[in-house]
Amino acid sequence: MSLAQRRILLGVSGGIAAYKSCELVRRLRDLGAHVRVVMTENATRFVTPTTFQALSGEAVRTSLWDESAEAAMGHIELARWAERVLIAPASADLMARLAHGHANDLLTTLCLATAAPVYLAPAMNQQMWAHAATQANLATLRSRGVHILGPAAGDQACGEVGSGRMLEPHELREAIVASFGDRVLQGKKVVVSAGPTYEDIDPVRFIGNRSSGRMGFAVAEAAAQAGAQVTLVAGPVTLATPHGVAERIDVRSAAQMHAAVTKAAADADIYIGAAAVGDYRPNAVSEHKLKKQSGSDLTLQLAENPDILASLSAQRVHPFLVGFAAETQNVESYARDKLQRKGLDMIAANQVGHGLGFETADNAITLYWPDGSAELPRADKASLAHQLIERIATRYKAVRG
Incomplete structure (x- = not known):
């Protein structure tokens, strides 16, 4: 910059x-x-x-x-x-x-x-x-x-x-x-998902994660500033819609995010899956608050949530797919496995934990694609988002022309 x-x-x-x-x-x-x-x-x-x-x-x-x-x-x-x-x-x-x-x-x-x-x-x-x-x-x-x-x-x-x-x-x-700057995504339609998903247990409790949505929102804004028409699918966060974003769709659960992304990505050029989507949801949601039973444990039966990236990759025609991998260990190994297993074009991997990734103002990312990688050193998330969009635009042009 x-x-x-x-x-x-x-x-x-x-x-x-x-x-x-x-x-x-x-x-x-x-x-x-x-x-x-x-x-x-x-x-x-x-x-x-x-x-x-x-x-x-x-x-x-x-x-x-x-x-x-x-x-x-x-x-x-x-x-x-x-x-x-x-x-x-x-x-x-x-x-x-x-x-x-x-x-x-x-x-x-x-x-x-x-x-x-x-x-x-x-x-x-x-x-x-x-x-x-x-x-x-x-x-x-x-x-x-x-x-x-x-x-x-x-x-x-x-x-x-x-x-x-x-x-x-x-x-x-x-x-x-x-x-x-150069509007490297001028005329492109980009869908970005951001934030956590919440899976309800009963009317007052849910399963969630610590994603703040800041990275995904920064990516959406950077894509808009690069000239893209951006649709942002946001989980439950308290962030203002980024400047320049054409459409924002608010969702709560993984199933809702899957449906919204699938619809929005139908005619998109690029999908950037920055959301921290929950892997599992309760088999059943209690109509009333579950009461504590003294001296006994509570067992929840969980069902697997739909995999947004994998379902898009399985389509005959799909957008350029960018995934995110937030890992606590073996970051490169897990990221490359996810890249190959889900048929992605690129994956942005970062280590999370105390003071890293979630609930912080800055981040560091390593990008992987089938025949290469690139380090994006620790920086504030807005700066990192601009660097990420530039890299995505470069790979998109190399792969899709």
Whole structure:
């Protein structure tokens, strides 16, 4: 990945998430980007311009009425300089002003004056995000070609929980990197499955696993950014739909995931099975909660779940198949066995356990295909997903043309 010599104008509006934008500047510069920062007046109440100046190595602009800059039409110069305009955080107020074409400060003025693509990373209270006015402004901005990145769901500074968190700096950086990259899957239809599956025992208990879905969601977003039309089949997770994903189908059980994937993959070019699908389910689901019987054990009779990858591979015509193998030991041996036994085109293998794979922000993967392999070293899952998509695209073209 590289942003060498790329010119990124970072707009910062007022909101507590402004502190994350400091790390965002550093991450963009780490990839070689030139970053200039424009702050709204309210943003300066959260982070000082001096901080951004030190991090970016560039003078920070905060006012349309900077006489020294505007003598040379500084807002027009900034608008022309930028290859990408990224506003993070984008407050509800900032989005409203942009949607209505206001130009009452430097940031909104240059957004009207630039020909560069504009990206917004919303950040606000979950109720503000859900408000009809905000959603109407969002629809207006999207209709005009503004790119919306996020928001994510989770704990908020106000103490509430829900959608409205600004995406993390590494996620925003990946989106900007992808915006410059080759669209290696342009025109392809890709199905991605992600997350765990849950198999009900009774109305309150189930058998599940520790998959968070983050890797699969990152893969879906990376595929979309590479130009693919992406359908995401998601198990029970609390993750926002990735930017650019065309369709999301939520399921709970392995049987439901099997049915959804089979239907979606019927006309797909590539299927990436990143979900941690349960191998077994209870033979019968109790209509009522099973009661504890003191002094006795409980035995569950389990039935095997359908194998999604194997069933797709058995079809006469099927997509390019990419499996995942999460192993605690003998990773290469088990992965290559799964690759051959299920008739896959490629498999992404990783070791799981304490601090590895599940429930972590980063990962490491080894890719295997019938006549080769490649190491993808440990990195955050968004970065890893982009590398994985590039490798999949290369193998797809080699095998399918």
